[in-house]
Amino acid sequence: MPIKLRxxxxxxxxxxxxxxxxxxxxxxxxxxxxxxxxxxTKLMDELVKTFEAKNPNIKIKAENVPWNNYFDKLFIxxxxxxxxxVAVTRLALQPQLLEMDAIEPITKQLxxxxxxxxxANNLLEINKATNGEYYYxxxxxxxxxxxxxxxxxxxxxxxxxATCEDFLEAAKKLTLPASxxxxxxLYGFGMRGGKGGHDNWGPFVLSQTSFAxxxxxxxxxxxxxxxxxxxxxxxxxxxxxxxNDGFNEIISAFKSGRTxxxxxxxxxxxxxxxxxxxxxxxxxxxxxxxxxxxxxxxESTTMFxxxxxxxxxWKWMSxxxxxxxxxxxxxxxxxxxxxxSGALKVPHPARFVKATMDSLAFAKPMPLxxxxxxxxxxxxxxxxxxxxxxxxxSAQMMDAxxxxxxxx
Amino acid sequence: MSQKSxxxxxxxxxxxxxVLATVIVVFYPMVQAVITSLYSNILWRPRAVRFIGLDxxxxxxxxxxxxxxxxxxxxxxxxxxxxxLLLGLVTALLLNQTFRWRGLARSLILIPWALPSVxxxxxxxxxxxxxxxxxxxxxLRLGLLQSAVPWLANPDTSLYAIxxxxxxxxxxxxxxxxxxxxxxxxxxxxxxxxxxxxxDWQQFWHITLPSLKAVxxxxxxxxxxxxxxSIDVIYVMTGGGPGYATHTLxxxxxxxxxxxxxxxxxxxxxxxxxxxxxxxxxLYLRRVGKTIE
Numbered sequence: 001m002p003i004k005l006r007x008x009x010x011x012x013x014x015x016x017x018x019x020x021x022x023x024x025x026x027x028x029x030x031x032x033x034x035x036x037x038x039x040x041t042k043l044m045d046e047l048v049k050t051f052e053a054k055n056p057n058i059k060i061k062a063e064n065v066p067w068n069n070y071f072d073k074l075f076i077x078x079x080x081x082x083x084x085x086v087a088v089t090r091l092a093l094q095p096q097l098l099e100m101d102a103i104e105p106i107t108k109q110l111x112x113x114x115x116x117x118x119x120a121n122n123l124l125e126i127n128k129a130t131n132g133e134y135y136y137x138x139x140x141x142x143x144x145x146x147x148x149x150x151x152x153x154x155x156x157x158x159x160x161x162a163t164c165e166d167f168l169e170a171a172k173k174l175t176l177p178a179s180x181x182x183x184x185x186l187y188g189f190g191m192r193g194g195k196g197g198h199d200n201w202g203p204f205v206l207s208q209t210s211f212a213x214x215x216x217x218x219x220x221x222x223x224x225x226x227x228x229x230x231x232x233x234x235x236x237x238x239x240x241x242x243x244n245d246g247f248n249e250i251i252s253a254f255k256s257g258r259t260x261x262x263x264x265x266x267x268x269x270x271x272x273x274x275x276x277x278x279x280x281x282x283x284x285x286x287x288x289x290x291x292x293x294x295x296x297x298x299e300s301t302t303m304f305x306x307x308x309x310x311x312x313x314w315k316w317m318s319x320x321x322x323x324x325x326x327x328x329x330x331x332x333x334x335x336x337x338x339x340x341s342g343a344l345k346v347p348h349p350a351r352f353v354k355a356t357m358d359s360l361a362f363a364k365p366m367p368l369x370x371x372x373x374x375x376x377x378x379x380x381x382x383x384x385x386x387x388x389x390x391x392x393x394s395a396q397m398m399d400a401x402x403x404x405x406x407x408x
Numbered sequence: 409m410s411q412k413s414x415x416x417x418x419x420x421x422x423x424x425x426x427v428l429a430t431v432i433v434v435f436y437p438m439v440q441a442v443i444t445s446l447y448s449n450i451l452w453r454p455r456a457v458r459f460i461g462l463d464x465x466x467x468x469x470x471x472x473x474x475x476x477x478x479x480x481x482x483x484x485x486x487x488x489x490x491x492x493l494l495l496g497l498v499t500a501l502l503l504n505q506t507f508r509w510r511g512l513a514r515s516l517i518l519i520p521w522a523l524p525s526v527x528x529x530x531x532x533x534x535x536x537x538x539x540x541x542x543x544x545x546x547x548l549r550l551g552l553l554q555s556a557v558p559w560l561a562n563p564d565t566s567l568y569a570i571x572x573x574x575x576x577x578x579x580x581x582x583x584x585x586x587x588x589x590x591x592x593x594x595x596x597x598x599x600x601x602x603x604x605x606x607x608d609w610q611q612f613w614h615i616t617l618p619s620l621k622a623v624x625x626x627x628x629x630x631x632x633x634x635x636x637x638s639i640d641v642i643y644v645m646t647g648g649g650p651g652y653a654t655h656t657l658x659x660x661x662x663x664x665x666x667x668x669x670x671x672x673x674x675x676x677x678x679x680x681x682x683x684x685x686x687x688x689x690x691l692y693l694r695r696v697g698k699t700i701e
Contacts, residue, residue, distance in 0.1 A: 388650070
């Protein structure tokens with residue numbers, strides 16, 4: 001009896017020690033991400049569950065941070081010393097994050113990671129920092145392409161535009177008063193003049209210039225910018241609200257049949273086909289003045305220096321980069337997977353995947369300099385809107401952008 | 409002395425939690441903002457933070473966007489508050505009459521005030537939409553317009569369009585405050601005036617308005633402060649655009665701070681605006697507040 005009691009006590013003590021042991025080894029990883037549709041956080045919860053089942057000592061606290069101030073919040077949390085362990089971020093922000101000395105290199109971990117060979121094309125190289133280290137684990141990517149209404153193009157005997165000139169011609173033909181379009185006013189081009197519209201403007205202007213000093217103010221670049229402004233001011237092929245229109249406005253106008261062409265990426269393909277069925281398709285952006293440029297939008301996970309659970313954080317980052325898991329993450333965001341094996345199983349209609357793939361040859365990220373973030377959020381929208389409303393000239397707008405990137 | 413001290417200390421002891429909370433929550437951030445405004449402090453350049461004295465303020469003085477935003481802030485307050493007051497006064501006078509569905513009307517009137525600003529911003533931006541918006545549709549049908557107007561995309565109309573939305577949002581506050589004031593006016597005053605043969609207008613001018621004075625002065629002051637600082641509706645409807653057309657000073661400070669991450673300049677803008685607002689409220693109370701006891 002006493003022996004039994006003793007062994008029971010021993011077992012209980014052992015269990016308690018074990019419990020304490022696991023409790024102290026338990027690691028919490030704070031993870032920030034964003035999805036456009038809050039419904040899709042369920043998919044993320046499933047991913048977390050799968051991961052935690054495989055790694056019982058690690059708890060993932062995944063937080064869906066609203067997109068509108070995702071990066072403000074991230075930067076402030078870093079400055080306040082409260083950064084998450086891992087967050088989804090973009091290449092364009094890497095220079096600022098490095099300047100803040102906020103992120104942790106993962107070069108060694110990547111070299112030893114078996115999943116590396118499955119990563120598509122040169123995604124890792126694109127994400128490599130100027131100091132030669134890797135900080136970003138690719139998560140998903142998109143390229144801006146042109147959505148167009150196949151039925152309207154067929155009706156007016158038009159081909160999807162391959163050049164600027166084709167684009168203008170199609171936009172003119174597809175700008176119709178309500179009386180000529182079954183009671184709904186139609187505009188050829190759903191121009192995005194508000195925040196985020198730099199990737200609509202890029203194919204027309206950045207195809208003919210670059211961000212190098214004085215390149216933006218060259219006569220060719222200024223003329224390209226005037227051409228873009230004229231789409232609204234002279235040819236009136238965009239809705240009069242264009243200078244204020246953002247993502248929601250251009251998407252809803254296109255879906256409701258009020259515009260015939262818009263620029264966006266595969267992230268909206270699902271919603272487009274739900275609304276318009278096979279009346280919508282996509283092609284790469286037109287080439288202008290002999291050049292071609294479209295926006296390469298990337299998202300990666302990165303680890304913060306302040307993290308106290310770096311090993312667990314890396315496990316989570318690499319988990320999200322594996323074929324099946326990555327596909328599931330992309331299902332939540334609607335963007336494209338980064339693995340070769342996953343690309344074969346992408347759920348999007350083939351025409352949108354093809355338009356994205358065909359765009360990769362000339363798709364480029366925004367310049368990898370600290371000024372880019374402010375260019376996107378403030379400098380471009382403010383100057384574009386003023387130019388679209390005739391407050392400043394095309395040259396003044398290009399001059400302001402050149403100064404922003406190349407002052408001092 | 410030793411006998412007196414417990415009672416003389418008591419008020420301070422009782423007040424100290426409130427004072428302490430104010431010091432921590434309000435005073436400390438204020439001092440911090442003033443200090444930050446004296447630095448060149450761009451959030452993503454933590455190694456380049458340095459003391460620059462009044463340079464941010466000198467830059468503000470030479471910043472055309474600051475002056476334009478200040479002008480728009482004056483229009484913003486100068487139109488919104490009086491229009492809300494006027495609409496609120498008329499509504500309160502109507503709601504003070506006896507009629508059948510008065511209780512229901514009094515609760516319905518509160519709806520705009522109770523709605524979150526983001527909802528109001530989104531709702532009104534769709535109302536103003538040139539392609540699918542209600543306002544253009546109505547005006548086109550009534551023949552008031554020849555073609556749809558992009559109210560929010562046109563720099564000449566955008567600020568006024570937002571002001572209209574904000575007037576709609578804020579007038580119930582005045583209506584309810586004034587209604588409460590109206591119910592405190594003794595009925596005997598009106599009876600006496602009736603006997604003396606005063607017209608409705610004379611009764612309003614000589615009894616109602618003077619009796620409401622204290623309520624109006626306080627309500628207007630509160631509204632000036634709230635409207636001046638209110639940026640949520642603008643942010644949702646235009647984000648300050650097109651261009652700078654709907655930038656008010658607090659919005660400009662917010663954008664410089666959080667979009668451009670320039671905390672030094674943004675703080676200097678916020679401090680400058682707070683001082684200007686403080687000055688305006690001081691003048692207002694000196695001129696208007698003096699007349700009430």
